[in-house]
Amino acid sequence: MLPPESPAPALAKIALTGLRKAFGPKIVLDGVDLAVNPGESLVIIGGSGTGKSVLLKCLLGLLAPDGGTIAVDGEETTHLSGRKRTDHLAKFGMLFQGAALFDSLPVWHNVAFRLLGREGLSRREARAKALATLASVGLGPEVADLAPAELSGGMQKRVGLARAIAARPDILLFDEPTTGLDPIMADVINELIVKSVRELGSTALSITHDMASAHKIADRMAMLHEGRIIWSGPKREIDHSGNPFVDQFIHGRAEGPIHMQVRGG
Amino acid sequence: MNILAPLGRTLIAFLATVGRLAAFTARALSHAVRPPFYFGALGRQMLDIGYYSLPVVGLTALFTGMVLALQSNSGFARFDAASAIPTVVVLSITRELGPVMAGLMVAGRIGAAIAAELGTMRVTEQIDALVTLSTNPYKYLIAPRLWAGLLMLPLLVFVADIIGVFGGFLVSVYTLHFNAADYISQTWKYLEFRDVTSGLWKAAVFGFIIALMGCYHGFTSRGGAQGVGEAATNAVVSASILILVTNYLLTGIFFAAP
Numbered sequence: 445m446l447p448p449e450s451p452a453p454a455l456a457k458i459a460l461t462g463l464r465k466a467f468g469p470k471i472v473l474d475g476v477d478l479a480v481n482p483g484e485s486l487v488i489i490g491g492s493g494t495g496k497s498v499l500l501k502c503l504l505g506l507l508a509p510d511g512g513t514i515a516v517d518g519e520e521t522t523h524l525s526g527r528k529r530t531d532h533l534a535k536f537g538m539l540f541q542g543a544a545l546f547d548s549l550p551v552w553h554n555v556a557f558r559l560l561g562r563e564g565l566s567r568r569e570a571r572a573k574a575l576a577t578l579a580s581v582g583l584g585p586e587v588a589d590l591a592p593a594e595l596s597g598g599m600q601k602r603v604g605l606a607r608a609i610a611a612r613p614d615i616l617l618f619d620e621p622t623t624g625l626d627p628i629m630a631d632v633i634n635e636l637i638v639k640s641v642r643e644l645g646s647t648a649l650s651i652t653h654d655m656a657s658a659h660k661i662a663d664r665m666a667m668l669h670e671g672r673i674i675w676s677g678p679k680r681e682i683d684h685s686g687n688p689f690v691d692q693f694i695h696g697r698a699e700g701p702i703h704m705q706v707r708g709g
Numbered sequence: 710m711n712i713l714a715p716l717g718r719t720l721i722a723f724l725a726t727v728g729r730l731a732a733f734t735a736r737a738l739s740h741a742v743r744p745p746f747y748f749g750a751l752g753r754q755m756l757d758i759g760y761y762s763l764p765v766v767g768l769t770a771l772f773t774g775m776v777l778a779l780q781s782n783s784g785f786a787r788f789d790a791a792s793a794i795p796t797v798v799v800l801s802i803t804r805e806l807g808p809v810m811a812g813l814m815v816a817g818r819i820g821a822a823i824a825a826e827l828g829t830m831r832v833t834e835q836i837d838a839l840v841t842l843s844t845n846p847y848k849y850l851i852a853p854r855l856w857a858g859l860l861m862l863p864l865l866v867f868v869a870d871i872i873g874v875f876g877g878f879l880v881s882v883y884t885l886h887f888n889a890a891d892y893i894s895q896t897w898k899y900l901e902f903r904d905v906t907s908g909l910w911k912a913a914v915f916g917f918i919i920a921l922m923g924c925y926h927g928f929t930s931r932g933g934a935q936g937v938g939e940a941a942t943n944a945v946v947s948a949s950i951l952i953l954v955t956n957y958l959l960t961g962i963f964f965a966a967p
Contacts, residue, residue, distance in 0.1 A: 504841055506840060506841075533843045536841055540834045542833055546830075546838070547830075562843045
């Protein structure tokens, strides 16, 4: 059942219905229902190990769900393969938790990777576009020829963001965008995410357990707990959700209905 | 029954691994022969596997040829057959030692490097990132390495054959006091075309095995730094064992028939 604030699946940019995924006996997603409006920025919050990253990977087809449906622009995507999946993935830009930059390529080539590949731009055109995109995330041309390993964590995240937005995708996905960054750099990344989403007019889906980040980049929030969406609504309502699980999580209290697992599996 | 249970589990685990490897190989091959082809990536891998492996393979071949000449002399002198040394050296090098030694050295150098690189890419989500950028990792990462292994090992072994025979020549002429012209003449006298080509075919198979094992173990690695380390070790060990087993099978195919 979709929460009442959610758009109807047929009208949604992204609609997950009854999504299930288990690894052996461990059930990670247990019937996730979620819809994201076109142009909306939805942030999924939840503790570590609650399946947020698995949800994103299912959405991208990196993991095959055990059940349920994933519709993007009204098209069911779980059974796409080959050229159709490649075309489907072209709608997405993703910022990974650790940036996931290609070590073997210089910064500009990382940013221009899709432009050189799928988009078929020449190296000169792709480099020019990469430099412009780097500038839009506050990085100058002096970093273009550096290796990713020569950059700080915050700069790597910015390059990762530049790579995600370079081809102006319809949908932007952010996996823990501020993890491992100091508060100032985290806020810089949040600002850049808001700016990028607004300028591109993209739909954004983010997962995080950083509430400051969630407040900054969300139009709407949803909380994932024990494989299900247990609450969703506009971000201004999260402080008055009336849901004890949400209250415990957003206030970071050890006491409450959520019992943290101390062992995996 | 308790004794049989672990044996059964081991057998099932082994068969599951063989099945996963077979599925990976089939998928990799199907992508390796269909466009798009990444020629830049192929060029980099050919340089890495071929050119940068040349010093270690060349040195191995040189000393293998030199030792072979010394050992042959000490053995053949017992029944006055030292004149066979040039033939023994050239046949041993071209048929067996050139491809096998080069294969094992490249397995250590390249198999581990491929597994470590792909394993690191896997655990740092770089392979996932490739997919999100509409790039098939089998085509971009696996296919160039398979082609590079397949194409470059024969070239490496051809060079290793020459260096190995030259090593035998050096020891024979300057230590064992053979006549240089006679040595060269004797080397050519019994050498057949298939002696060289069989070694080169073996090299192509070994090159494919090395790249495949590196790619498989790296691509499927899990669990952070420890997983990457295990992938590198497994790539070298499995490639080395497969090279030795395959060498036996190929030798049977090439030379067992009358």
